[in-house]
Amino acid sequence: MNSTTCGADGPAVSIVVPVRNEADNIAPLVAEIVAALDGRWAHEIIYVNDGSTDATADRLTALMASLPQLRHVRHEASCGQSAAVRTGVRFARGAMIATLDGDGQNNPQFLRELIARLEQGGGRIGLVAGQRVGRKDTGFKRFQSKVANRVRNAILHDGTRDTGCGLKAFPREVFLSLPYFDGLHRFLPALVRREGFEIAYVDVIDRPRHAGVSNYGFFDRLWVGIMDLAGVWWLIRRKKSKPIATEVARHVG
Template sequence: MGVDLSPSDAAAVDVSIVVPVRNEAGNVAPLIAEISAALDGRWAYEIIYVDDGSTDATSGQLAAMMRTRGNLRQIRHATSFGQSAAVRTGVRAARGAMVATLDGDGQNDPAFLPDLIAAVENGGDRVGLAAGQRVGRKDTGFKKVQSRIANGVRNTILRDGTRDTGCGLKAFRRDVFLSMPYFDGLHRFLPALVRREGYDIAYVDVIDRPRRSGVSNYGFFDRLWIGIMDLAGVWWLIRRKKPTPVAIEVTSHE
């Protein structure tokens, strides 16, 4: 459920911030305040929260804040479809040509959003994605090891040159994201898929933070076998990619 903007307002949105959440009621208000502090006066922006089937007070918190924040929108999934689906829903609804994403648990610091957005803007047509790369990880030791192994295996097979695809802080052009094939787990493989489309990747080091409240709802490669199948599928997509043919229109001259 969201609030429509008029065409003139929609045209004024430069950047859409997409935040996928599930059961993050305690993190909504402080994160929105931080996003606003990072972006106010720099870009015309909107914040799109995609509530992925929350069963707590997340939706109510967002609805209350929407009464005083005209640039805040909420879209709800009736049941949980996962993080990739939530991100895609937000990107499809975005009114900005530029989209930035971050997780809704507070571990991603919105202070890095301007650096990510600027990295894509400064890259011109060459850069399709700016990817946050976490330093000072605040996860448990087990999750750090799990992530390190998953990133190592992924990079060995896909050669995407990215040490950390699990970071939710990213910025990209909306049209580039929507041009890519969609599948559950897409958000884990954005660098490889963006490179497949012929774009470069910009990398921005970001400082990781502890979760503010609640427990983790989205994991990195928590479903091992599905993760392996996703990896195999992306490898196949990259191998099957063919160069775009150079087409020249021939006209007759009398």
């Protein structure tokens, strides 16, 4: 096995890619991820196939024959992006996790800076979040994203201008300690800050989608998103400071 794929104790970093019906984007994106990480970190690439009905599974199976670091985890039915990310993190063997969207709009070259910033954090940083520059989405999608980000930031004060960017890096144990709900990925900065960690940001250049169309819509999540926002606000308000505890030495004699 290639030494850049897994070390003696497994990969240093796990790349999690949630996908639904992205067959034509898989091969070019996997090649870019490998090129970005090979020789830098021992890694694995986990594609979480969120109930795809196209040739996504076949394309992954074909690639896995020549790429031992590529893994395929499948949801029998679509469960949503947050569920797909969480499944990938649960299956991951790396202590560090990095995520990106499977449509090709997130450039894997930025994974290097995200992972490096997380390593340099020395345990203080719980999330490194990509912030998109020069977005290539439609005008309506950019507008709805801007409104959603402003409303979220006004209520949660998470200091993040763009929570929708798929490029993120975080310690596996931090992510798994967070309260889980559908839509979690949109509120990671607020929830990570709630646990006492710092957030780092990296500006990333957005790209046009390589092929296909978006599979996660806006209107089907509008009211759910409002309820999620209210729920996260409540969680933050109810958070108590972590107790500082010291062991009392036993007196002998």
